[in-house]
Amino acid sequence: MEELTITGVTESVVQYLRIYIIEGELAPxxxxxxxELSSRLGISRPPLREAFRILENENMxxxxxxxxxxxxxxxxxxxxxxxxxxxxxEYGTIDCLKAKNIRDLPEVASALELAEQRxxxxxxxxxxxxxxxxxxxxxxxxxxxxxxxxxWLIRFYNTIAPTLARYQFMxxxxxxxxxxxxxxxxxxxxxxxxxxxxxxxxxRAHINWYVKFLENRMK
Amino acid sequence: MEELTITGVTESVVQYLRIYIIEGELAPxxxxxxxELSSRLGISRPPLREAFRILENENMxxxxxxxxxxxxxxxxxxxxxxxxxxxxxEYGTIDCLKAKNIRDLPEVASALELAEQRxxxxxxxxxxxxxxxxxxxxxxxxxxxxxxxxxWLIRFYNTIAPTLARYQFMxxxxxxxxxxxxxxxxxxxxxxxxxxxxxxxxxRAHINWYVKFLENRMK
DNA sequence: CAGATATATATTGTCTACAATAAACATTCA
DNA sequence: TGAATGTTTATTGTAGACAATATATATCTG
Numbered sequence: 001m002e003e004l005t006i007t008g009v010t011e012s013v014v015q016y017l018r019i020y021i022i023e024g025e026l027a028p029x030x031x032x033x034x035x036e037l038s039s040r041l042g043i044s045r046p047p048l049r050e051a052f053r054i055l056e057n058e059n060m061x062x063x064x065x066x067x068x069x070x071x072x073x074x075x076x077x078x079x080x081x082x083x084x085x086x087x088x089x090e091y092g093t094i095d096c097l098k099a100k101n102i103r104d105l106p107e108v109a110s111a112l113e114l115a116e117q118r119x120x121x122x123x124x125x126x127x128x129x130x131x132x133x134x135x136x137x138x139x140x141x142x143x144x145x146x147x148x149x150x151x152w153l154i155r156f157y158n159t160i161a162p163t164l165a166r167y168q169f170m171x172x173x174x175x176x177x178x179x180x181x182x183x184x185x186x187x188x189x190x191x192x193x194x195x196x197x198x199x200x201x202x203x204r205a206h207i208n209w210y211v212k213f214l215e216n217r218m219k
Numbered sequence: 220m221e222e223l224t225i226t227g228v229t230e231s232v233v234q235y236l237r238i239y240i241i242e243g244e245l246a247p248x249x250x251x252x253x254x255e256l257s258s259r260l261g262i263s264r265p266p267l268r269e270a271f272r273i274l275e276n277e278n279m280x281x282x283x284x285x286x287x288x289x290x291x292x293x294x295x296x297x298x299x300x301x302x303x304x305x306x307x308x309e310y311g312t313i314d315c316l317k318a319k320n321i322r323d324l325p326e327v328a329s330a331l332e333l334a335e336q337r338x339x340x341x342x343x344x345x346x347x348x349x350x351x352x353x354x355x356x357x358x359x360x361x362x363x364x365x366x367x368x369x370x371w372l373i374r375f376y377n378t379i380a381p382t383l384a385r386y387q388f389m390x391x392x393x394x395x396x397x398x399x400x401x402x403x404x405x406x407x408x409x410x411x412x413x414x415x416x417x418x419x420x421x422x423r424a425h426i427n428w429y430v431k432f433l434e435n436r437m438k
Numbered sequence: 439c440a441g442a443t444a445t446a447t448a449t450t451g452t453c454t455a456c457a458a459t460a461a462a463c464a465t466t467c468a
Numbered sequence: 469t470g471a472a473t474g475t476t477t478a479t480t481g482t483a484g485a486c487a488a489t490a491t492a493t494a495t496c497t498g
């Protein structure tokens with residue numbers, strides 16, 4: 001864990017801790033000692049504490065008053081909950097699109113293309129690379145939610161995205177990439193045709209399958 | 220704005236600022252000067268800054284790096300967005316209840332009773348009193364969302380609740396209380412009968428009506 | 439030897455002070 | 469007189485130090 005640059009300390013720390021929590025280098029349940037961490041990162045405690053508050057809202061860490069800050073534990077139960085929450089957001093997203101009769105989603109389409117390029121060219125480490133890069137979160141879904149132009153919905157998704165990334169990272173296998181990709185393509189297609197209800201069904205099936213997959217891997 | 224007590228400074232500051240932003244004593248767009256605010260509250264800047272980070276996640280304040288922290292502006296557009304987001308969450312809530320076949324909601328029912336008692340006994344200032352009290356947010360809806368036992372969904376609702384309270388406070392008129400109360404009762408009844416789809420419809424109508432009401436008042 | 443209590447240590451919570459940056463003002467030049 | 473630039477002032481960002489509390493350890497007692 002190398003030192004940070006000079007400017008925007010709090011935000012930099014947030015990004016760093018996010019990555020390391022997602023990758024498990026900061027393990028679930030691990031205590032984050034303020035003095036140790038701040039000295040290791042070459043910063044002081046106040047900005048670190050501000051970073052904790054931000055990460056706390058994402059449920060990446062849990063802060064217990066007068067005790068300390070801990071990396072949030074992962075569990076099958078929480079996994080079910082967060083994917084159910086994601087489903088609800090994306091259901092709402094599709095409803096929004098339907099209400100506005102939006103069918104063309106250029107941003108989502110280009111995100112999909114980008115992902116396709118990446119999966120065809122890169123090695124098995126692509127997920128790890130993606131996580132390490134500045135924006136480790138699934139572009140497709142973010143762009144989809146962003147297309148609603150509902151800032152609160154977008155905010156919700158950004159809140160759960162880091163934890164979603166934790167589960168995905170923990171259970172990563174390259175095999176499923178093509179399946180996921182294919183289903184994303186189908187979904188975009190269904191929306192383009194205005195078949196919003198079908199898109200929802202596909203989404204639900206997709207999530208249910210994925211949660212089962214994660215559950216099996218987690219045991 | 221009186222001084223604070225000694226313990227749990229950050230959380231106390233959050234609560235205080237929440238209330239004052241909701242009531243408009245800290246007006247939309249107003250700059251929150253760290254030095255001025257901290258001295259006025261009798262605290263130092265670090266915990267105030269931590270409080271800012273928490274309020275930032277609720278979109279109660281907007282923090283611009285190296286410029287400062289501002290009370291988030293309200294707008295008709297944002298109002299539409301947040302109530303659409305609320306609808307999505309509550310739709311998801313009802314879906315959860317349906318999936319688990321939950322019909323009895325004792326917590327929600329008692330919240331409703333409590334509200335009824337309050338509306339019948341108290342004066343026109345009840346809303347203001349409610350806001351000033353420790354838990355100013357609409358119990359009915361919180362208890363409803365909590366009944367899903369989905370911590371992420373609950374987190375979402377708690378995120379939007381303060382801003383919902385701002386719109387409600389801004390446009391408060393005692394007349395609508397009985398109507399709102401009545402519709403809550405109906406909704407609880409529909410859920411008890413397992414008529415989840417009807418509950419959804421009622422919810423949508425309720426929200427659409429309320430947003431229209433708010434829009435008119437805001438002009 | 440086990441349990442409870444007291445002490446010591448480590449860690450969080452908070453405050454004060456310094457540094458860097460942005461904004462406001464005045465001054466100068468066209 | 470207006471605009472641009474330099475200087476001053478105010479405010480945010482960060483660091484380091486102090487205080488309070490919780491935890492761990494050691495000692496004492498039953």
